[in-house]
Amino acid sequence: MPFFTKDKHVLDNRPPLTSEKARQLFEFNTNHLSLSGYHHQTVLKTSKQLVAQHLMPNEADNLSQRFLMNYKSNNNYLGFQASGVDFFTDSAVATFSSSAYFESREGIIPLPKPSKITTALSTCITQRRSHRQFVDGEMPLQDLANLLYYACGVSAEAPIKDGRPDKVTLRNCASGGGLYPITLLFYARNINKLQNGFYEYLPYQHALRCRQLSPEENIRAFAEYG
Structure with missing residues (x-):
């Protein structure tokens, strides 16, 4: 990510990136990197579990269930609602308002x-x-x-x-x-x-x-x- 590089000699009109905002950007944009081998045993299937299930398949995985979980039309499912909460955090707000930092100068x-x-x-x-x-x-x-x-x-x-x-x-x-x-x-x-x-x-x-x-x-x- 350009905002984590050590090279700071390029000048631009962006406001300075504070350490707190940098932490929030890193937190939100790497929230899918923590994988667990027990993802297939959880009852509540959030988006993070679905990503982990795709990246770390298990012999007990049910392909039909995976398809239905990814293409479900009922948004009242608790796992979907729990996944949506991540997009209302301060880290998500920092990411949405800092898109310009993802472009190198x-x-x-x-x-x-x-x-x-x-x-x-x-x-x-x-x-x-x-x-x-x-x-x-x-x-x-x-x-x-x-x-x-x-x-x-x-x-x-x-x-x-x-x-x-x-x-x-x-x-x-x-x-x-x-x-x-x-x-x-x-x-x-x-x-x-x-x-x-x-x-x-x-x-x-x-x-x-x-x-x-x-x-x-x-x-x-x-x-x-x-």
Whole structure:
């Protein structure tokens, strides 16, 4: 995790991470690492037990029971309610309000500020068309920045609990509970000021991180999925 690294020379506008918040982040994000060999003998099946049952299978495990426990539709089950309690703890609140700390600030490529789109939504819908003939021209970096930002960029904040200063960042894409378990990776080709290769979009910084440069990438390999 980037917030536990010893390298502190990268400057950014995030508030300093206190030792208490670091403890809470570590506690919530490692709560599934403590496994027990007796998980299959417990009566109350919480989410932690289900994870342990998957990682440490036992010959007495019932596959049918495991399937039903993972895909149950009755949320009144005590094990489900006991699992949900973890998401109301101070450690969970610290995690939800500190998503930006999970993005490393090293080796990033800043993107230009996204431009405001003034075209009406109805016009965008009625004029949308698909084409199979493309011009082999260079794409402006500004257009890429706009595309990435409006796809899953950070656009607002919302309070997590009433009466507390902690806030969760909201993006331009939907996500249950505001957890956003999504990483946007893409292949860039013929983009102004950007080498051809694979990149990751960092929404909390509105920046890119290069994963792999591939100037000789066979673009035809991607055509079959278009």
